[in-house]
Amino acid sequence: MSSLEQIKGINSRQIKLLQENGVSSAEALAMSPSGVISEIDGLGDKTAKKLIWNARNALGMTEFVPAEDIYENTEYITTGSSELNRIFGGGLSTGKLTEVFGPFKSGKTNLAHTLAVTVQLTKKEGGLGAAVAYIDSENTFSREKIKRIAKRFGLDSKKVLAQIFHARIYSSDHQEQMIGKAETLCKTRNVRLIVVDSLMALMRAEYIGIGMLARRQAVLNNMIHALSRVAETYNCAILLTNQVATKMVGMFSSDDAIGGNIVGHGCHFRVMFKTKGFSSNNSLKRRAVIVDAPDLPPEECEFFITSVGIADTETSEMPNVKGLDFEVEEIFEDDIEAEEESIKSNEEPEELTLLDVKGIGEGTANNLEEQNITTIEALLKANPEVLASRMSGVSVKKVIEWQTNAQKLV
Numbered sequence: 001m002s003s004l005e006q007i008k009g010i011n012s013r014q015i016k017l018l019q020e021n022g023v024s025s026a027e028a029l030a031m032s033p034s035g036v037i038s039e040i041d042g043l044g045d046k047t048a049k050k051l052i053w054n055a056r057n058a059l060g061m062t063e064f065v066p067a068e069d070i071y072e073n074t075e076y077i078t079t080g081s082s083e084l085n086r087i088f089g090g091g092l093s094t095g096k097l098t099e100v101f102g103p104f105k106s107g108k109t110n111l112a113h114t115l116a117v118t119v120q121l122t123k124k125e126g127g128l129g130a131a132v133a134y135i136d137s138e139n140t141f142s143r144e145k146i147k148r149i150a151k152r153f154g155l156d157s158k159k160v161l162a163q164i165f166h167a168r169i170y171s172s173d174h175q176e177q178m179i180g181k182a183e184t185l186c187k188t189r190n191v192r193l194i195v196v197d198s199l200m201a202l203m204r205a206e207y208i209g210i211g212m213l214a215r216r217q218a219v220l221n222n223m224i225h226a227l228s229r230v231a232e233t234y235n236c237a238i239l240l241t242n243q244v245a246t247k248m249v250g251m252f253s254s255d256d257a258i259g260g261n262i263v264g265h266g267c268h269f270r271v272m273f274k275t276k277g278f279s280s281n282n283s284l285k286r287r288a289v290i291v292d293a294p295d296l297p298p299e300e301c302e303f304f305i306t307s308v309g310i311a312d313t314e315t316s317e318m319p320n321v322k323g324l325d326f327e328v329e330e331i332f333e334d335d336i337e338a339e340e341e342s343i344k345s346n347e348e349p350e351e352l353t354l355l356d357v358k359g360i361g362e363g364t365a366n367n368l369e370e371q372n373i374t375t376i377e378a379l380l381k382a383n384p385e386v387l388a389s390r391m392s393g394v395s396v397k398k399v400i401e402w403q404t405n406a407q408k409l410v
């Protein structure tokens with residue numbers, strides 16, 4: 001990020017005015033429309049244009065560049081499901097707006113929670129080692145859910161919560177205001193993901209009827225443009241969730257995202273989440289469809305909603321993905337609370353059992369018992385090949401992983 005001081009011809013009064021209005025770097029100024037800057041009290045149209053031009057000049061934005069020199073720095077945040085990552089082209093992209101739309105219960109808020117945690121993982125683990133701004137207009141943010149997801153990824157839940165800057169939103173102008181504030185967090189608090197869950201909920205309630213449509217679209221337009229600019233300026237990922245309205249097309253009905261063209265054209269990636277089409281009504285299986293993306297095939301995949309966020313499978317362990325090894329049924333809130341209590345009260349640690357080994361749940365512990373392995377010591381002594389051959393569905397790699405995790409406890 002380049003400072004405003006570097007811009008030719010700028011004085012300290014102008015720097016102060018810009019900063020007060022949330023424009024805190026040369027990049028932010030260079031990417032602003034002149035109309036927005038000239039509206040700042042005390043700047044004026046001419047000065048605004050001059051400063052923007054000089055900022056663009058300083059950043060090399062006033063020349064065409066041969067395509068071979070274009071610098072691409074897209075990074076990806078893992079969604080918690082390798083299938084979703086695959087159809088997203090690697091995960092949630094930085095520098096772009098991604099809209100996920102779908103009906104009630106389709107998993108949008110679960111995805112938002114999962115990403116709020118995974119963005120904090122290191123780059124090697126699929127994150128950006130960064131914080132998140134969470135704009136919550138439906139009041140569905142859950143700290144408990146975050147704690148469980150943090151545990152799944154082996155992160156400290158307190159630290160994870162400290163890196164989620166949450167704003168509960170009460171009206172659409174409040175939402176617009178907090179989107180502006182989120183930009184400041186990108187600069188000062190290493191925020192690299194902004195979640196808006198959901199984009200349209202409040203507007204839909206506030207702007208009712210066709211007469212209000214133009215005004216609603218203008219507000220929406222401002223939000224989308226502000227977010228696009230933040231995405232590019234700070235190479236930040238943006239997740240917008242959106243509801244759907246059912247549209248009748250002749251005899252058929254189809255679900256369409258609300259918000260119309262402004263949202264549709266403003267977002268680089270549009271993904272639809274579906275609940276329908278699965279045999280069991282209470283299944284937590286979901287489908288995702290890439291509806292529109294500049295450079296992705298129109299692919300689909302399945303994923304699951306679990307108590308620990310978005311995943312590839314309903315309950316089982318996740319092979320070959322580092323940091324994703326868990327058993328859903330083991331992770332309950334009581335568990336986390338009990339654990340925190342025990343840390344607080346500083347009790348003598350109890351003797352460790354197989355259940356304390358990461359990756360081993362009750363079922364696995366029982367199966368190990370059948371092989372006469374009842375203690376951590378016994379697990380460490382076992383020959384991985386022999387043990388794996390005796391337990392169905394268990395690979396040598398898995399046994400070695402248990403042993404590695406067990407080793408950490410002794």
Ligand SMILES: Nc1ncnc2c1ncn2[C@@H]1O[C@H](COP(=O)(O)OP(=O)(O)O)[C@@H](O)[C@H]1O
Pocket residue numbers: 102103104105106107108109110111284305306307308
């Ligand atoms: N702890 C949990 N374990 C499994 N599924 C859950 C859990 N909590 C919520 N769900 C499921 O997640 C779905 C809601 O997902 P959500 O992400 O809130 O949807 P949306 O935001 O699209 O409305 C519900 O079907 C609910 O059953």
Ligand SMILES: [Mg+2]
Pocket residue numbers: 108109110138140197
């Ligand atoms: Mg939701």
